[in-house]
Amino acid sequence: MFENLSSRLQKIMRDLKGEGRVSKAHLNASLRQIRIALLEADVHFGVVKSFISGIREKALGQEVMRSLTPGQQVVKIVNEELTRLLGSETAELTKGVRRPTVIVLVGLQGSGKTTTTGKLARWLQAKGRRPLMVSTDVRRPAAIRQLSVVGSAIGIEVEDPPARDPVRRARTARKRAANMAFDPLIVDTAGRLHVDDELMTELQEIVAGVGAHEILLVADAMTGQDAVRSARSFGDRLDLSGVVLTKMDGDARGGAALSIRTVTGKPIKFIGTGEDYGAFETFHPERMAGRILGQGDVLRLIEKAQAAVTPQDSREMLQKIQRDEFTLDDFRAQVRQLRKLGPLEQVLGMLPQGGLFKGMGKVQVQEKQLDAMEAIINSMTPLERANPRIIKGSRRRRIARGSGRRVSDVNRLLKQYLQTRTMMKRMKRGFLGRSMDRINFPV
Ligand SMILES: Nc1nc2c(ncn2[C@@H]2O[C@H](COP(=O)(O)OP(=O)(O)OP(=O)(O)O)[C@@H](O)[C@H]2O)c(=O)[nH]1
Ligand SMILES: [Mg+2]
Incomplete structure (x- = not known):
C-alpha cells in the first residue's frame, strides 16, 4: 500500500x-x-x-x-x-435506535458501491448480524441483477421488489427487513460519472424516504484528489457519516487517504483492498500510519490469522512450538494456512520492516513456490514428515522424483523448514508469552 x-x-x-x-x-x-x-x-x-x-x-x-x-x-x-x-480514532458504524439500521452507500460510477455493499454485508454477518441488501440502481438494466449475483456469491439475502422507483424499492426492503428481523439494511445506489443535480436529488429522496442512519461515501482511492473533490460535492448535498476508500490494493499513491479526512471532515470507516468479498477492513488510523512508516500492522495480521485458523489449531501449534515438536506436517499445514491469509505480498507488507522480521518484506514468495512446497512434502512418507532428520541423500532423491522436482528444491524446502522452526523458537522466547497489546516491535 x-x-x-x-x-x-x-x-x-x-x-x-x-x-x-x-x-x-x-x-x-x-x-x-x-x-x-x-x-x-x-x-x-x-x-x-x-x-x-x-x-x-x-x-x-x-x-x-x-x-x-x-x-x-x-x-x-x-x-x-x-x-x-x-483521523486519530477508529470510527464505528452508527446503530439505529429502531431496527433495522439503514446504511446507504453512495458514490461516483465505478467507485465500488455494489462490491462494497456485498463486502460490508459479509463483514457484518461475520459479526453475527443478519443483513439484507437492496439495489436502487434502476438506471442501468444490469445493476439490479449484479447485486443479486453478489448476494448468491456470498450467501446473503437480496430484496428485489417489483417497483422500478428507487425510493419505493428502498422502503419495501426496509419493511421486509423490519418484518423478518433482518438488520441492517444496506442500500446500494446508482452512480454517475460526475456529481450532478439529478443524482443528488435522487439520493436525497432515498435517504429521506428510507430513513438512513448511515450514509457512506464509497470513493476510489486510486483517483487521488478527484476522490477528495467528489467527497466534498457529495458532502455538500448529503449528511455523509463516513467514507469507504476502495482499491487501496491498487497503485493508489496515498493522496486520497491522507487528505479526505481533513478536507471533508468525514472519517474513513473502511477500506477495500481487493476484488474479493473478503478484501475489506475496518480503518484504523494508528495502524495505517504504522504501515506507511514501515512499523507494520501486526494486529491486522493477527486478526487475519485468527479468522483463518481455528482456536484449536492455534493452541495445538503453540503447544508444539513450546515442546519443540514442529514437524513437516505442521509446516505443510502452515503453508496451507498462509494461502488463506490472502495474497502473500499483502501479508508480508503488514510485517514491520527490520528487527525480528528483517528482510522478510523483501522475500519474494510466489504462490507457485507454495505449490512446489506442498508437492514436495506430499511426496514424503508419514515417518519422514514426523522425523525430518532421517531425510538423507537417497530419500531426498526419491522425494524429488516423486514430486517432479529437483533435489536442490528438496534441499531448499528442508532448509526453509529449519529456518521456520528456528524463527518460531525465537518468537516463543520473544513475545508469545506476553499479552498481545504489550508487543512492542523494534522500528
Ligand atoms: N482491486 C479492487 N477492485 C475493486 C475494489 N472494490 C471494487 N472493485 C472493482 O471495481 C469495479 C467497479 O465496482 P462496482 O462495485 O461495480 O462499482 P459501482 O460503484 O457499483 O459502479 P456503478 O454501479 O456502475 O456506479 C469492479 O470491477 C470491482 O471488482 C477494491 O477494493 N479493489
Ligand atoms: Mg453498482
Whole structure:
C-alpha cells in the first residue's frame, strides 16, 4: 500500500533516527523531503502545509532538539501527526435506535458501491448480524441483477421488489427487513460519472424516504484528489457519516487517504483492498500510519490469522512450538494456512520492516513456490514428515522424483523448514508469552 510514499518516508525517518543530534538545518531538510514526498503522493497541498508546520512546531517546541534522542522524538511526532491526519480514532458504524439500521452507500460510477455493499454485508454477518441488501440502481438494466449475483456469491439475502422507483424499492426492503428481523439494511445506489443535480436529488429522496442512519461515501482511492473533490460535492448535498476508500490494493499513491479526512471532515470507516468479498477492513488510523512508516500492522495480521485458523489449531501449534515438536506436517499445514491469509505480498507488507522480521518484506514468495512446497512434502512418507532428520541423500532423491522436482528444491524446502522452526523458537522466547497489546516491535 502506498509503496512509493512509504519507502520515501521510511528513508527520511531512518536518516533522522541515525543522527545523534539533529540540527535545525537537518530538521528543515527532512521536512522539505517529507513535503515533496506527500505532494508527489497527490496529498492536498493545504493538508501538506498544515501537516509540515504541525511537525515543525512540535519538534521545535518541546525541547525535542536538545533531548538525548532528538531523531527518535521527531519520528514519534511524525507518526502522531500522520495518525491525526488519518483521523486519530477508529470510527464505528452508527446503530439505529429502531431496527433495522439503514446504511446507504453512495458514490461516483465505478467507485465500488455494489462490491462494497456485498463486502460490508459479509463483514457484518461475520459479526453475527443478519443483513439484507437492496439495489436502487434502476438506471442501468444490469445493476439490479449484479447485486443479486453478489448476494448468491456470498450467501446473503437480496430484496428485489417489483417497483422500478428507487425510493419505493428502498422502503419495501426496509419493511421486509423490519418484518423478518433482518438488520441492517444496506442500500446500494446508482452512480454517475460526475456529481450532478439529478443524482443528488435522487439520493436525497432515498435517504429521506428510507430513513438512513448511515450514509457512506464509497470513493476510489486510486483517483487521488478527484476522490477528495467528489467527497466534498457529495458532502455538500448529503449528511455523509463516513467514507469507504476502495482499491487501496491498487497503485493508489496515498493522496486520497491522507487528505479526505481533513478536507471533508468525514472519517474513513473502511477500506477495500481487493476484488474479493473478503478484501475489506475496518480503518484504523494508528495502524495505517504504522504501515506507511514501515512499523507494520501486526494486529491486522493477527486478526487475519485468527479468522483463518481455528482456536484449536492455534493452541495445538503453540503447544508444539513450546515442546519443540514442529514437524513437516505442521509446516505443510502452515503453508496451507498462509494461502488463506490472502495474497502473500499483502501479508508480508503488514510485517514491520527490520528487527525480528528483517528482510522478510523483501522475500519474494510466489504462490507457485507454495505449490512446489506442498508437492514436495506430499511426496514424503508419514515417518519422514514426523522425523525430518532421517531425510538423507537417497530419500531426498526419491522425494524429488516423486514430486517432479529437483533435489536442490528438496534441499531448499528442508532448509526453509529449519529456518521456520528456528524463527518460531525465537518468537516463543520473544513475545508469545506476553499479552498481545504489550508487543512492542523494534522500528
Ligand atoms: N482491486 C479492487 N477492485 C475493486 C475494489 N472494490 C471494487 N472493485 C472493482 O471495481 C469495479 C467497479 O465496482 P462496482 O462495485 O461495480 O462499482 P459501482 O460503484 O457499483 O459502479 P456503478 O454501479 O456502475 O456506479 C469492479 O470491477 C470491482 O471488482 C477494491 O477494493 N479493489
Ligand atoms: Mg453498482
